[in-house]
Amino acid sequence: MLLFLAFLIGIIAGLRALTAPAAVAWGAALGWFDVSQTPLAFMGYRWTPWIFTLLALVELVTDQLPSTPSRKVPMQFGARLIMGALSGATIGAAGGSLIAALAAGILGAVAGTLGGAAARARLAGAFQRDPPAAILEDAVAIVGAVLIVASV
Numbered sequence: 001m002l003l004f005l006a007f008l009i010g011i012i013a014g015l016r017a018l019t020a021p022a023a024v025a026w027g028a029a030l031g032w033f034d035v036s037q038t039p040l041a042f043m044g045y046r047w048t049p050w051i052f053t054l055l056a057l058v059e060l061v062t063d064q065l066p067s068t069p070s071r072k073v074p075m076q077f078g079a080r081l082i083m084g085a086l087s088g089a090t091i092g093a094a095g096g097s098l099i100a101a102l103a104a105g106i107l108g109a110v111a112g113t114l115g116g117a118a119a120r121a122r123l124a125g126a127f128q129r130d131p132p133a134a135i136l137e138d139a140v141a142i143v144g145a146v147l148i149v150a151s152v
Contacts, residue, residue: 006088006101007108008148013084014071014112016141018059020087022052023145033094033152040098043090060138064131071113084109091152 013020021043028035028044035044042048062068069076088105092098116137123133 010084010108011112
């Protein structure tokens with residue numbers, strides 16, 4: 001089950017790179033799962049969720065800007081893979097499956113990045129503009145992240 005949740009949080013990282021680690025850090029900091037005795041203990045520190053939340057909010061704003069590059073360019077894609085790996089590994093660390101969950105998070109991030117880009121393009125076409133599609137994607141990422149982390 002943890003590997004599936006790690007894959008799902010990776011998908012969230014593919015949609016919004018910083019929403020996934022923000023949600024996972026809140027789950028760890030609030031004691032929903034314990035990573036205190038793992039290499040990822042810092043994800044449960046008091047300040048970690050605040051930092052990731054601030055960065056996630058900045059990402060939500062900058063995603064709306066026309067100058068924001070595609071999520072599929074190397075720098076953006078790489079960031080999503082790293083955040084998917086971190087988020088998945090944190091979920092897996094709670095159950096002793098850090099490495100396998102890290103890999104699941106990366107695979108989820110690939111699926112979320114490519115699938116999210118395709119879905120958003122279709123939604124933007126249906127809406128005949130991008131902002132409503134972006135806001136819908138934001139909502140899916142936030143609600144999805146909370147539901148996944150609450151299930152750990």
